[in-house]
Amino acid sequence: MVAARPAFADAPASAKSPAPAGAVALQQVLTKAVERGDAPAAVGLVVDRNGVLFEGAAGKLNDAGPLPANAIFNIASMTKPVTSVAIMMLAEQGKLSIDDPVSKYLPGFDKLQVITHFNEKDGTYETRPARTVMTLKHLLTHTSGIGYAFSNPIVARLQQGNQKLEWELPLLNDPGEKWNYSASTRVLGLVVEKVTGEDLETWYQAHILRPLGMVDTSYAVPKEKQSRVVTPLSHDKGQFVARQNGPIPATPTPPYRGDGGLYSTARDYSLFIRMLLNGGHLGKVRILSEKSVQEMSRNQIGAVFVTQQPDALPQLTRPFPLGAGQDKFGLGFQVTADTPDAHTYRRPGSLSWAGIFNTEFWIDPHSGLGGVLMLQFLPFYDDGAIRVLRGFEATTYRELAH
DSSP states (O other): OOOOOOOTTTSOSOOOOOOHHHHHHHHHHHHHHHHTTSOSEEEEEEEOSSSEEEEEEEEBSTTSSBOOTTOBEEOGGGGHHHHHHHHHHHHHTTSOOTTSBGGGTSTTTTSOEEEEEEOTTTOOEEEEEOSSOOBHHHHHHTOSSOOOGGGOHHHHHHTTTSOOOGGGSOBSSOTTSOOOOOTHHHHHHHHHHHHHSSOHHHHHIIIIIHHHTOTTOBSSOOGGGGGGBOOOEEEETTEEEEOOOOOOOSSOOSOOBTTBOOEEOHHHHHHHHHHHHTTSEETTEEOSOHHHHHHHHSOOSTTOOOOOBOOSSTTTBOSBOTTTTTOEEOSSSEEOOOOGGGGTSSOTTOEEEEETTTEEEEEETTTTEEEEEEOOEESBTOHHHHHHHHHHHHHHHHHHOO
């Protein structure tokens, strides 16, 4: 069943005030998750349109003491919604249209090829010209035909032995034909930089992050804040082990990615969530019009569904996402379908996405609630990580929703 369109103007102004028992229950979800070994550390936060309803943390910060609620995480693909919002802001300013061909802004996108036959053994393939023109909307909805190596075996094979990026490879399908999680939002980041004449860090800080008060969100972490950064781990054979992680940049240094790379906190990201819950504004700061938020929040892929993405690189991911085969996609967000599960967890019409290190968020305009769960380990969609998420969601709705 197609998810209902969020009714921002008609939704309740606020969820009920959190009772002490509700806060205790949510904290127990985090604490027990660490105790049973589902996560080494976790931060959870729940908001309504007016402010924070719950904030809690469990576990240790890199084995060096209790994890603070303002710990800084690599949010990876939770960067994507920020880029999607940037595109919609530029559309409102008349600097682009989401129906524009990508080739209007970036060279090479007018000569796209689609794979018609692929040989898994040797990686050879046959192609034909794309039948449809790739637009910014296709990028926003992940129906561009671009893929990701970690979640698509064809892309993973095509990238072996060369330096080509995902969007430089032949397309997996014609634009608009199928949903594939992809580097589409990275291409959108290139469009933002082309249209604004500024790099993503500079433009995001000036127009989104600083106006919303997201003081700990950046493509870098100043040295005086790096003691709060949670180091990503790998979950392997029941143990959380160190992995090869590059140095944390202390100063923003291009190139920046529209599909990942931001560091943030649960508190910061909750401000972004509240802006969207409020139809594009937070306090006196307006980022988007309510009309644009509604467009981002409704089904934009027609009869196509979000489909399960395979674990092409199992060290990085398990099959994902929740809602595959049922949910739709808006402009930058997965849109929850009306299923029995959606009445225990996030409600129909909720918006969501995640980061590969198991950072998750959802935005529920009907209940007026939003949640952030920050973990920091691989693989994405690890069984333990999903248990924590589902427990946190179910407890949120049991304790805090009307």
